[in-house]
Amino acid sequence: MKVFVIGSGGREHALVWALRRSPQVKEIFSATSNAGIRQQTTSAAVAAADVRALADFAAQEKMDLVVVGPEQPLVDGLVDLLTARGIAAFGPVQAAAQLEGSKVFAKEFMARHKIPTARYVMADTAEDALRAISDGSFQFPLVVKAEGLAAGKGVIIAADETEARQAVQDLMVERKLGAAGNRLVLEECLTGRELSYLVFSDGKDYAAMPVAQDHKRAYDGDRGPNTGGMGAFSTPGLLDAALEAQIQRDIVEPTLAATRAEGFPFRGVLYVGLMLTPNGPQVLEYNVRFGDPETQAIVRRLDSDFAELALAVARGELSQARPQWSSDATTCIVLASAGYPGSYPTGKVITGLHEAEQLNDVVVFHAGTKLNATGEVETAGGRVLGVTARAATLADATAQAYQAVSRIHFEGQQFRQDIGKK
Ligand SMILES: Nc1ncnc2c1ncn2[C@@H]1O[C@H](COP(=O)(O)OP(=O)(O)OP(=O)(O)O)[C@@H](O)[C@H]1O
Numbered sequence: 001m002k003v004f005v006i007g008s009g010g011r012e013h014a015l016v017w018a019l020r021r022s023p024q025v026k027e028i029f030s031a032t033s034n035a036g037i038r039q040q041t042t043s044a045a046v047a048a049a050d051v052r053a054l055a056d057f058a059a060q061e062k063m064d065l066v067v068v069g070p071e072q073p074l075v076d077g078l079v080d081l082l083t084a085r086g087i088a089a090f091g092p093v094q095a096a097a098q099l100e101g102s103k104v105f106a107k108e109f110m111a112r113h114k115i116p117t118a119r120y121v122m123a124d125t126a127e128d129a130l131r132a133i134s135d136g137s138f139q140f141p142l143v144v145k146a147e148g149l150a151a152g153k154g155v156i157i158a159a160d161e162t163e164a165r166q167a168v169q170d171l172m173v174e175r176k177l178g179a180a181g182n183r184l185v186l187e188e189c190l191t192g193r194e195l196s197y198l199v200f201s202d203g204k205d206y207a208a209m210p211v212a213q214d215h216k217r218a219y220d221g222d223r224g225p226n227t228g229g230m231g232a233f234s235t236p237g238l239l240d241a242a243l244e245a246q247i248q249r250d251i252v253e254p255t256l257a258a259t260r261a262e263g264f265p266f267r268g269v270l271y272v273g274l275m276l277t278p279n280g281p282q283v284l285e286y287n288v289r290f291g292d293p294e295t296q297a298i299v300r301r302l303d304s305d306f307a308e309l310a311l312a313v314a315r316g317e318l319s320q321a322r323p324q325w326s327s328d329a330t331t332c333i334v335l336a337s338a339g340y341p342g343s344y345p346t347g348k349v350i351t352g353l354h355e356a357e358q359l360n361d362v363v364v365f366h367a368g369t370k371l372n373a374t375g376e377v378e379t380a381g382g383r384v385l386g387v388t389a390r391a392a393t394l395a396d397a398t399a400q401a402y403q404a405v406s407r408i409h410f411e412g413q414q415f416r417q418d419i420g421k422k
């Protein structure tokens with residue numbers, strides 16, 4: 001099998017790693033300078049942001065499968081272009097990707113299909129938004145969301161009316177996130193525990209993934225600014241069976257059925273962001289792809305063949321390739337550049353990568369790295385590495401991952417000390 005992996009971060013390195021374990025995969029292509037991916041794939045000389053060029057490259061190279069990691073190419077219609085060229089693609093078509101690409105679309109979809117979610121109004125002008133803020137239809141805190149993709153920066157939890165008006169000013173008047181703020185969703189603030197629930201879907205059947213716990217804040221004890229994610233762990237028992245059955249029955253199955261009813265059967269990874277409220281699970285958001293760095297922890301628990309699974313998802317044959325998950329635990333610790341999630345330097349040489357991977361069941365995934373002119377691996381992003389370990393217990397996986405981290409060094413590296421220790 002020839003496989004083309006789209007994307008350039010730690011999530012995509014984890015997918016490359018999983019694909020390489022398949023005896024069916026002969027060659028993997030990628031269009032990124034990520035050093036970890038670069039060392040394990042064939043370089044595709046194509047502009048990574050141009051979906052038409054990516055689809056043409058896949059056709060020209062006669063790929064057997066294209067695995068799409070990030071949301072942007074999905075929202076840009078890459079899977080539609082691949083399908084038109086007869087190439088199997090792991091990921092949803094553009095119409096289904098709107099579940100993530102437009103928060104207005106997602107809310108209206110949930111309303112049409114009575115899928116539990118926070119009460120909301122949509123605003124397409126600043127006047128409408130300000131009216132909804134002050135007319136008493138919502139209490140505070142109030143959640144203000146930019147409609148479009150905003151790399152995690154488009155959601156503001158406004159404590160009072162002043163903050164809510166400021167959010168409208170920033171998103172809609174000053175357009176601080178560009179076109180993502182063309183329309184807004186204002187919604188009630190839900191309370192409870194958050195949970196991400198992910199499934200593979202082939203348009204007919206679905207298969208659940210194990211739950212991973214992420215860590216969004218920069219510092220220990222869940223303090224400091226929000227980040228893309230500073231670590232994750234996965235171990236059996238994170239989700240109680242009755243609650244899981246409720247999530248499947250009340251949310252996942254109605255969502256997938258609704259995608260079929262609306263003519264875009266969902267294929268790929270459906271990621272449901274949930275709030276477990278006193279009134280049951282409610283949808284905070286949909287994503288249409290794997291999370292990062294949860295994927296790094298989750299793929300390390302996959303005991304079956306990922307290439308076979310991804311192809312089955314793409315072809316609508318999931319019933320013939322059910323994933324098998326290990327009962328082992330996995331931990332992923334993110335090493336980030338000094339200053340992340342604010343501004344940070346790049347070009348710091350990384351040492352100890354090989355030494356870290358000498359430890360049992362340790363795999364280091366690259367997120368923001370590149371090879372320099374002398375062939376050394378150096379930092380090239382905010383999140384730099386995802387150091388993962390797998391062991392029979394969470395305590396052992398976590399200890400092993402931290403042992404591996406202690407062997408790696410680059411100037412200014414920062415990481416949380418409390419991943420997997422709660
Ligand atoms: N209605 C709500 N009530 C309470 N908290 C909320 C609500 N909506 C969103 N949040 C909080 O804001 C976070 C981000 O919201 P959401 O998932 O909609 O945005 P996003 O930018 O798409 O996130 P991601 O980058 O994870 O895809 C949620 O994880 C949750 O903590």
Ligand SMILES: [Mg+2]
Pocket residue numbers: 100285286287
């Ligand atoms: Mg999202």
